[in-house]
Amino acid sequence: MRRGLERAVIGRRVDGVVVTGKRTVRRQSPDDFVTALSGRKLSEAGRHGKFLLVGLDDGATLVAHLRMSGQLLLTSPASPLPAHTHVRIGLDDGTELRFVDPRTFGELFVAAGHGPSGLPVELAALGVDPVRERLTPARLARLLAGRRTSLKAALLDQHLIAGIGNLYADEILHRARLRPDRAAGSLDADESRRLARSIRAVLERAVELRGSSLRDARYVDLAGELGDYQRRHAVYGRAGEPCRRCGTPVERARLAGRSAHFCPSCQR
DNA sequence: AGACAAGCCTGTACGC
C-alpha cells in the first residue's frame, strides 16, 4: 500500500476533502482534519508497523490505519461510491483517494508534529519495524528476554515489534520452526536467529507479493487488486491440511484470544 | 441464528 501511494499520489495536491463517516476520523474533529489536509501537497509515503504515513508539505503527516477491513482506493471521482465509503480526498490530477471500511475500526488523522524518533508522537509507543530497520537476533533476544508470554503474543505486541498481525505471526513461527505457545523468553541463540530471519523473510516476501487477500477480499491495493501472498501461506487457514514441510496435518488452537495455526511436528 | 474473524484499547485479576 505504501508503495502504491508513493507511485500514485506523491507530488499531488489535495483539493477537496469530504468526511462522511462518523468513526473514521476520531482523534480530531472532522473539520480540523479537513482544514489540516486541504491545499496540502503530498510529499512522501512512509509506514511504521501497520500505520501508513503520508507526509504533507507543511511538516504534518496524514496517518492511516486500515485495521481489519479498511481499504484505500484510488479512483475517478465519477466511479460508483462503494458502500461504507467514509472519507474522500480529491487530488489535483482529477483522481480521488477513498477510505472504505465496513467495520469502521480503521482510522485517519493528521498528526501535526514529530517526536524524537521522527515519527508522529501518536505513534511513539510502537516497537521496531523489522522491514524498515534490521532486527538482529541479539536485539530480538533482548526484546523477548524474561517474558513469560507466548511467542505468539509477543509477536503480536505492537509495542515490541510493529507490523505483525495474526496471519503473519503464524507464518513466521512456522518458518522459524517454533511453536506459538513457547514462552517468549525461552529461546536459545539459534532459535532467536531463526526467528529474526523468519520475521524479515516472511514480511519482505509478503510485501513483494502485495499482501494477503483472504476469502472476504477485504485487503486490496490502491487499484483494488488482490494480493498474492495468501497462496504461499504454509499454515494460516490450513487447519487439517498437510504441513508443507513435513506432511503432518496443521493444527489450529486458541492462544492469547486468537486462532493459532501450526505444525505440531516440525514446530517445537 | 449465531459463531467467528480481525486489531487494539480498556478494565480487571493475578503472581511476583
Add this chain to the structure above:
DNA sequence: TGCGTACAGGCTTGTC
C-alpha cells in the same frame, strides 16, 4: 505498591 502479564469484553459487519 507496583509492575508485567493474562484474559475478557467491546467495537463492527460480512461470511459461513
